Amino acid sequence: MLLDDLDVAIYTSVLGRQYVVHLLPVILRELDDKRLGGRTPDLREAAKKADRRLKGAADQRQRVARRKGAR
Structure with missing residues (x-):
């Protein structure tokens, strides 16, 4: 699945x-x-x-977590 389509959002x-x-x-x-x-x-x-997409998703998650922690 990861190699075909990494977009897990299709399962929402x-x-x-x-x-x-x-x-x-x-x-x-x-x-x-x-x-x-x-x-x-x-x-x-x-x-x-x-x-690359996995690393990008992890980086985005870390940025969001840092923003939430800055409140």
């Missing part, structure tokens, strides 16, 4: 507007393996895109 109709996504170390490790040594260039590129 099922989960509601507030949800938490947990990415276990085994999932992150598998993503790294595909990013570094995927069988095809397309697979490696998809893994790189997923990695």
Whole structure:
């Protein structure tokens, strides 16, 4: 799923507007393996895109948390 479409917001109709996504170390490790040594260039590129989006989402969450803490 992460390689096909990382946008977990598409599940809001099922989960509601507030949800938490947990990415276990085994999932992150598998993503790294595909990013570094995927069988095809397309697979490696998809893994790189997923990695960038995950890092971007984490950065955004940290910025929001800092803003809320500054109140």
